Amino acid sequence: MYPWFNKTFEKLQQRIVEQQLHHGLLFVADHGIGENEFINQLTKSLVCSTLNACGHCKGCLLFDAKSHPDIKRVESDKPSIGVDLIRS
Numbered sequence: 001m002y003p004w005f006n007k008t009f010e011k012l013q014q015r016i017v018e019q020q021l022h023h024g025l026l027f028v029a030d031h032g033i034g035e036n037e038f039i040n041q042l043t044k045s046l047v048c049s050t051l052n053a054c055g056h057c058k059g060c061l062l063f064d065a066k067s068h069p070d071i072k073r074v075e076s077d078k079p080s081i082g083v084d085l086i087r088s
Contacts, residue, residue, distance in 0.1 A: 001041055002034040012042055016051055043071060 001009060015021040029035035045051055047059035047068055054060055062068035074081055 001037055005034065005038045009038065009042065013045060013051075016045055021046075047071065 012021065027035060027039055041053055044053040044060055044063045047063050047070060048054055049057040049059055055064070059068065063071060074085060076082070076085060
C-alpha cells in the first residue's frame with residue numbers, strides 16, 4: 001500500500017479490531033492515487049478471520065477469487081452513485 005494511506009489505514013484497522021467501524025464507508029479519491037489498493041486491503045481485512053488480510057483464510061481466499069458472498073463493489077463513472085444502482 002502507498003505510504004500516504006498508512007495513517008488512515010491504521011486508524012480504520014484499529015476500529016475494525018475494536019469492532020467500532022461504521023456500518024458504511026464512502027471513499028472519494030482522485031483517480032490513480034492508489035485508492036483501489038487501499039479499499040481492497042481494508043475490505044480484505046474485514047472478511048479475514050485474523051482481521052489482518054492474511055491471504056490464507058477462507059475469507060481472504062474468497063475475496064481474492066472475487067466470490068465472497070458479503071462483498072459487493074459499487075462503482076460509477078458519474079459524479080454520484082444513484083439509488084437504483086445501490087438497490088440492484
